[in-house]
Amino acid sequence: MRPGTSAKAGSITVPDDPVGARERILGAAIRYFQQYGYEGTSVSRIAAAAGMTPANIYWHFPSKHDLLAEALHSLYSVAFEGLAAAAQNGTAEERLVNYARAYVRMQLTELDANCNFGYASLASSLSSEKQRELLRAGRPYLDLLREILEQGRTEQVFQIKxxxxxxxxxxxxxxxxxxxxxxxxxxxxxxxxxQYAELVLRMVRG
Known part of the structure; x- marks a missing residue:
């Protein structure tokens, strides 16, 4: 098949760039989910924003439910790489400050002017099984933060129970x-x- 062409699967047009198409779908989905919530976002709206038909959406994702879960997984995975790099080295206080600043920057960079639904509220629209999967996906965030806090206790600069x-x-x-x-x-x-970094330090210094 030549570049730029597509294949037919029944009535569904399968794009020849499935990775690019998938990214467009996820980008449009998370934008509309954040603005209108899970119930207020239709697959047809996501499809239009991604430049394809609803049938194409279902070729990539079995359901809107699965699309929401994958969009949230994607946010977690991509954002953690930057967060881990920011808080990789230094004293516990330095790492915690960098963690807080990077987390805030990450949130504000992704923040849409019309964002009305946060990560947690969107995750609540998933099934219990999907929510458990997301908790496991988000564990590296907490593991890294716990590591920094434990380092602070070892260095005797954090007073936390x-x-x-x-x-x-x-x-x-x-x-x-x-x-x-x-x-x-x-x-x-x-x-x-x-300011968030300062608040976090006050919290752990007791």
């Missing part, structure tokens, strides 16, 4: 920044990142 509880508190605080931040507000992204 339970790293897991503290890790969840920090992660949740950073994740829900979309509920209040506005790009046209008084604070820049860097200023918000600095």
């Amino acid at each position: 339970e790293p897991t509880v503290t890790a969840f508190a920090i992660s949740t605080m950073c994740e829900y920044i979309f509920t209040w931040y506005r790009a046209d507000g008084p604070l820049t992204e860097d200023e918000v990142g600095d």
Whole structure:
């Protein structure tokens, strides 16, 4: 088959660039899911934004439910690479500050001006099994944060009783920044990142 052509599968036009098509679908899906929620987003709207038909969507994803799960998995995977790189080296305090700043930057970079539904609220639309899969996918975030917190206890600069509880508190605080931040507000992204880093340090220093 020549480049630029496509194959037919019944009434479905199968694109010759399945990777590119899949990325367009995921990009459109997460944008509309964040704006309108799972129930308020139709497959036809996602298909139109991705430049294809609803039938093409179902060739890549068995259902809208599966599309939501894959979109959330994709967000987790891509974002973690940058987060891990930012907090890779240094003292516990340095790594924690970098973690918080990177997490905030990650959230604000992905934040759409019309974002009304966060990651957790979208995940609640999934089945219990899919939610458990997402929890496993998000475990590296908490594992990295727990590692930093344990390092801080070893260095005797963090006064925390339970790293897991503290890790969840920090992660949740950073994740829900979309509920209040506005790009046209008084604070820049860097200023918000600095303030969150300061708050996190206050939390762990006791």
